[in-house]
Amino acid sequence: MDRMTRTKSAIAAALAAALLASCGGGDAPPESNDPTASADSPAAHVADALTLSAASARGTFEVDVVHAGGPIPLNEAFDVELFVRGADGTPFDGGDAIGLDARMQAHGHGMLRDVELVQAAPGRWRAEGLLFHMVGAWQFHVDVRRGAYVERAQIDYELEH
Amino acid sequence: MAAAGALLAAIACADGADEDRGGAPEDAAPTGVLDLPVDARLAARLASFSPLPPVPPDPTNRVADDPSAALLGQALFFDERLSANGRVSCATCHDPDRGFTDGRELAFGLAEGRRKTPTLWNAAHHRWLTWDGRADSLWMQALDPIEDPTEMGATRTDVARIVRDDEDLRALYEASLGALPEALPEGLVTARPARPGEAADAPLPAAYASYTEAERAAIDEVYVGAGKALAAYQRRLVRGDAPFDRFVAALETRDPEGLGALGGPELRGLEIFFGKGSCTLCHSGPNFSDSEFHNNALPALDRGEPDDAGRYDGAAVVAASPFNAAGPFSDAPDGNAARAVRTLRQSSETYGEFRTPSLRNLAGRAPFMHQGQFEDLAAVLEFYSTLEGQTLRSHHQEQILRPVRLERGELSDLAAFLGSLEGDPLDSRRLAAPTRDELRAAASAVRNR
Numbered sequence: 197m198d199r200m201t202r203t204k205s206a207i208a209a210a211l212a213a214a215l216l217a218s219c220g221g222g223d224a225p226p227e228s229n230d231p232t233a234s235a236d237s238p239a240a241h242v243a244d245a246l247t248l249s250a251a252s253a254r255g256t257f258e259v260d261v262v263h264a265g266g267p268i269p270l271n272e273a274f275d276v277e278l279f280v281r282g283a284d285g286t287p288f289d290g291g292d293a294i295g296l297d298a299r300m301q302a303h304g305h306g307m308l309r310d311v312e313l314v315q316a317a318p319g320r321w322r323a324e325g326l327l328f329h330m331v332g333a334w335q336f337h338v339d340v341r342r343g344a345y346v347e348r349a350q351i352d353y354e355l356e357h
Numbered sequence: 358m359a360a361a362g363a364l365l366a367a368i369a370c371a372d373g374a375d376e377d378r379g380g381a382p383e384d385a386a387p388t389g390v391l392d393l394p395v396d397a398r399l400a401a402r403l404a405s406f407s408p409l410p411p412v413p414p415d416p417t418n419r420v421a422d423d424p425s426a427a428l429l430g431q432a433l434f435f436d437e438r439l440s441a442n443g444r445v446s447c448a449t450c451h452d453p454d455r456g457f458t459d460g461r462e463l464a465f466g467l468a469e470g471r472r473k474t475p476t477l478w479n480a481a482h483h484r485w486l487t488w489d490g491r492a493d494s495l496w497m498q499a500l501d502p503i504e505d506p507t508e509m510g511a512t513r514t515d516v517a518r519i520v521r522d523d524e525d526l527r528a529l530y531e532a533s534l535g536a537l538p539e540a541l542p543e544g545l546v547t548a549r550p551a552r553p554g555e556a557a558d559a560p561l562p563a564a565y566a567s568y569t570e571a572e573r574a575a576i577d578e579v580y581v582g583a584g585k586a587l588a589a590y591q592r593r594l595v596r597g598d599a600p601f602d603r604f605v606a607a608l609e610t611r612d613p614e615g616l617g618a619l620g621g622p623e624l625r626g627l628e629i630f631f632g633k634g635s636c637t638l639c640h641s642g643p644n645f646s647d648s649e650f651h652n653n654a655l656p657a658l659d660r661g662e663p664d665d666a667g668r669y670d671g672a673a674v675v676a677a678s679p680f681n682a683a684g685p686f687s688d689a690p691d692g693n694a695a696r697a698v699r700t701l702r703q704s705s706e707t708y709g710e711f712r713t714p715s716l717r718n719l720a721g722r723a724p725f726m727h728q729g730q731f732e733d734l735a736a737v738l739e740f741y742s743t744l745e746g747q748t749l750r751s752h753h754q755e756q757i758l759r760p761v762r763l764e765r766g767e768l769s770d771l772a773a774f775l776g777s778l779e780g781d782p783l784d785s786r787r788l789a790a791p792t793r794d795e796l797r798a799a800a801s802a803v804r805n806r
Contacts, residue, residue, distance in 0.1 A: 270405075271641060271642055271648070271649075273696075302756070303756055303757050304706070304756040305706055306702075307702070308649055308650060308668075308701070308702055308704075308707065309697065309700045309701055309702050310700045310701075312696075312700060324696070325696055325697070325700045329647045329648075330638055330639070330647060330649075331637075331638065331641070332638070357398070357402045
């Protein structure tokens with residue numbers, strides 16, 4: 197399946213390039229137009245990784261959501277790594293509980309499955325089992341709970357055709 | 358052909374069209390018949406819808422692609438002995454001559470069900486089965502209708518007895534799934550576990566409880582084996598290679614015959630489908646389905662208040678079933694499908710959601726939707742165009758649809774495009790019960806291996 201997807205992507209890319217070239221165009225489409233994408237993420241060494249970053253609502257922590265495979269695939273399960281730092285840049289302890297979710301606010305729905313978070317190191321978690329089944333505007337939510345309080349960092353991501 | 362050539366030219370030159378209308382490549386057919394605003398980006402999108410790839414592997418079913426299992430499954434699929442009255446088979450509702458549906462609004466096996474019979478064409482491409490996704494594999498889906506009193510009303514002991522006592526079926530079973538379990542009771546009376554809402558001391562559950570734990574495990578093993586064989590057969594009910602696929606392939610090769618696979622109406626319909634119709638929001642990917650669940654505010658069949666919980670119910674059923682991908686009968690209880698069912702979300706926002714059907718091979722499948730609410734494709738398209746009659750239950754449900762107000766001709770073109778998704782027919786021998794001679798020959802062959 198992966199090989200099929202890669203093959204089709206290659207065909208599509210080749211077709212698009214050939215067609216654009218035949219008309220004098222040639223600017224390759226940007227891999228990501230997300231303004232929050234950062235090259236300074238903890239996974240910047242991973243070629244083609246997509247890193248989405250945001251600060252939490254009250255500025256207590258910052259998050260990087262890193263997808264090693266680049267752009268989020270449509271309707272395929274994927275995993276991400278979640279990095280959480282305190283305001284001083286040190287690994288965040290995650291409070292009493294930490295969660296990651298994603299929703300399509302304009303559609304009024306989210307993912308149809310829960311995300312499993314497994315801590316890999318201080319301030320670092322692996323989030324497994326995400327799936328974006330539709331194109332459009334998605335929003336990652338990273339929630340940290342301390343006692344009765346929840347603080348959220350949210351990151352917009354546009355899943356394109 | 359001229360229309361296809363024009364589309365190709367439009368694809369090739371959309372970037373420079375404003376500056377130079379004469380910029381078509383020399384090998385493109387004449388332009389000007391259609392002026393479709395299709396660019397290279399759409400060409401790349403089309404490539405993500407075609408071709409239909411091979412069915413994905415099913416590690417939860419070790420005989421998913423075993424020919425002996427598939428033949429056994431084909432025999433069982435058409436076998437009316439698997440019903441309480443001896444007159445209903447899987448093919449009664451999943452009629453190959455009706456797109457593996459039955460032409461009815463609500464399915465009718467032994468009694469009327471509550472939903473439309475879903476097609477089996479390309480079912481192996483779905484990650485969740487049935488309208489509410491209450492099964493996460495073809496083999497799990499195949500099991501429940503056999504015991505459902507409104508469908509076939511048989512039992513797992515009936516299945517085990519038929520497979521054991523029919524020497525040809527038994528040979529195919531043992532060739533693919535292995536020897537029948539030693540603990541399978543000699544005397545197999547009609548028995549099964551209690552159905553939801555049924556008392557544990559009702560006759561059939563009581564009879565099932567009378568077997569030892571080892572005997573029940575053996576019965577279940579054969580029952581599941583039959584389900585896996587049925588799945589192996591259904592994995593072969595796949596039709597791609599439609600005119601749409603030939604057209605998309607020709608965009609790369611520029612093969613004139615392939616480019617001619619779609620005419621003017623189909624191409625105009627394609628533009629709507631991938632454009633203002635926004636059909637690809639849900640009908641995405643090579644099977645033209647995201648294989649997930651949506652509440653499109655469809656009117657109920659009786660035009661009353663919709664009361665079918667859909668995915669909300671289905672998610673709970675599949676998560677609790679011993680036959681899911683993470684369960685003891687799965688051949689890959691730690692695989693990706695198992696992870697998917699373990700993390701299924703039990704959310705009230707899934708109330709009233711139903712799985713996106715594939716749009717490939719629509720012929721013969723009317724009426725449409727989960728209750729057969731729409732008598733034909735035109736009625737479906739009319740609804741999505743206007744949303745007249747929609748039933749908004751609450752502010753919690755999905756908010757995807759907007760009326761796109763298509764003109765008559767546009768609706769007709771869209772229907773023409775959907776017609777171009779009709780794949781090449783399968784060998785008719787795959788669409789009927791194998792003859793006894795065929796079974797005997799196959800059984801003899803596996804015995805002599």
